[in-house]
Amino acid sequence: MRTIGIIMNGVTGRMGTNQHLGRSIAAIRKQGGLRLRDQSIVMPEPVLLGRNEPKLKELAQAWNINHWSTDLDACLSDPANTIYFDAQLTQVRAESVRAALKAGKHIYCEKPLAGTLEESLELAREATRAGVKNGVVQDKLFLPGLLKLKHVIATGMLGKILSIRGEFGYWVFEGPVPAAQRPSWNYRKEDGGGIILDMFPHWQYVLANLFGEIKSVSCIARTSVPQRVDESGKPYACTADDAAYATFELANGVVAHINSSWATRVNRDELLELHVDGTEGSAVAGLRECKVQPRAVTPKAVWNPDIPNPIRFADSWQSIPAPAPEENAFKVQWEMFLRHVLEDAPFPHTFLEAAKGVQLAEAGLRSWQERRWIDLPELTLSSGKEGTR
Numbered sequence: 001m002r003t004i005g006i007i008m009n010g011v012t013g014r015m016g017t018n019q020h021l022g023r024s025i026a027a028i029r030k031q032g033g034l035r036l037r038d039q040s041i042v043m044p045e046p047v048l049l050g051r052n053e054p055k056l057k058e059l060a061q062a063w064n065i066n067h068w069s070t071d072l073d074a075c076l077s078d079p080a081n082t083i084y085f086d087a088q089l090t091q092v093r094a095e096s097v098r099a100a101l102k103a104g105k106h107i108y109c110e111k112p113l114a115g116t117l118e119e120s121l122e123l124a125r126e127a128t129r130a131g132v133k134n135g136v137v138q139d140k141l142f143l144p145g146l147l148k149l150k151h152v153i154a155t156g157m158l159g160k161i162l163s164i165r166g167e168f169g170y171w172v173f174e175g176p177v178p179a180a181q182r183p184s185w186n187y188r189k190e191d192g193g194g195i196i197l198d199m200f201p202h203w204q205y206v207l208a209n210l211f212g213e214i215k216s217v218s219c220i221a222r223t224s225v226p227q228r229v230d231e232s233g234k235p236y237a238c239t240a241d242d243a244a245y246a247t248f249e250l251a252n253g254v255v256a257h258i259n260s261s262w263a264t265r266v267n268r269d270e271l272l273e274l275h276v277d278g279t280e281g282s283a284v285a286g287l288r289e290c291k292v293q294p295r296a297v298t299p300k301a302v303w304n305p306d307i308p309n310p311i312r313f314a315d316s317w318q319s320i321p322a323p324a325p326e327e328n329a330f331k332v333q334w335e336m337f338l339r340h341v342l343e344d345a346p347f348p349h350t351f352l353e354a355a356k357g358v359q360l361a362e363a364g365l366r367s368w369q370e371r372r373w374i375d376l377p378e379l380t381l382s383s384g385k386e387g388t389r
Contacts, residue, residue: 001033003045004342005080007105009072009096010087011048012055014183015110019139019330020087021046026063027331034335036343044338047075072096076103083108083341089185090115090192094123101126106133106341108334111201112361113354115192120358124351125381135337135347136354138205140272142329148290148320149274150210152283157292159280161211166258168199168272171265172242175229182262184230187238194240196221196364199260201357203248205349206274208356212250216375219246219364224263246364249373284317288326291317355379 006025010016025044028034033043048056048068056068069075076084076099084100086093087110094114100107107127113136114120127134140146152158172182185191186198196219207214221241230236243261250256270286281294297316333349340347356379363374377383 006083007075009049012050016087023328024331024334120355134351138349139329142332144326145286149285151323158278161278164256165275169261172262189240197361200361204357204360212252215251219367290320
């Protein structure tokens with residue numbers, strides 16, 4: 001068995017601790033490492049990196065990890081560390097990624113890759129020039145519900161897809177009682193917050209991978225809750241958008257409308273649901289579940305508001321079983337990236353793909369500001385600084 005050193009920067013945050021450390025790298029270690037095509041086994045050897053020394057020590061002890069550090073340069077200079085992972089705040093990610101590129105490390109990052117399209121594209125170019133493997137987290141593609149939806153689409157059960165309606169979000173408490181379940185920086189524009197920058201990169205890769213490339217976007221957003229209470233109990237002004245209502249036109253003519261909100265109360269089965277309508281059937285997919293209504297069992301609805309509706313619409317939907325054993329979405333993609341580094345397995349979720357997500361976020365913000373549709377030109381490494389027109 002051999003090891004592979006992974007610098008994990010930003011693991012003291014919620015996502016870094018729970019999804020990337022606990023449910024991904026620690027889970028791979030617990031299962032005995034990652035078995036490659038040649039049947040050899042590689043064990044991830046993480047180095048926990050951050051600024052909070054007591055928290056790093058606590059995490060290292062909790063997950064039986066030997067190495068932690070507050071010194072990025074020292075970690076990057078150690079040849080035992082092959083991969084650099086970044087789950088820091090968006091505003092500080094680019095600087096650390098550049099340092100990792102200069103050190104010749106393979107790099108895997110949380111999204112968004114950077115706060116602007118221009119900076120995201122430049123990082124993609126720098127990674128290409130450095131000749132290192134690079135990738136971005138696109139976890140929702142590996143959720144059980146969306147994997148089931150992908151399977152349904154591949155079977156042709158839905159026929160020609162016509163439209164997608166998405167609902168995402170939940171009520172994030174303002175604090176202090178109950179305390180907010182999201183970090184305060186999410187609601188400060190100056191710190192890289194905002195639901196558009198957070199969620200539109202997700203919608204970009206979900207729509208592009210399941211339905212088709214996005215051609216244009218129309219968006220309106222709001223800062224619904226003007227004041228919240230931060231982690232120290234201090235009130236602060238919210239300067240970033242916390243709700244966005246967007247329509248996406250795909251290159252193949254499909255229309256997708258997705259509402260994203262941290263100021264909505266949930267009346268659906270899951271925190272994310274996509275309703276897909278096609279000529280031969282419809283599907284509703286969430287984080288874990290997917291159900292379908294084929295044409296043959298679609299009830300014939302008749303509009304008559306003067307009597308109770310005789311149709312129980314939910315009864316004609318059928319649940320889709322999992323096409324494969326279900327695993328944590330973050331762990332699945334971590335294993336893919338490790339295979340990409342160790343045995344050159346395919347990994348399509350590159351920095352360039354990450355830049356497309358930032359391109360969509362910038363287009364959404366611009367659409368809201370200018371109150372008009374914004375087209376998205378094809379994005380390549382040679383694209384100019386202007387990512388939308």
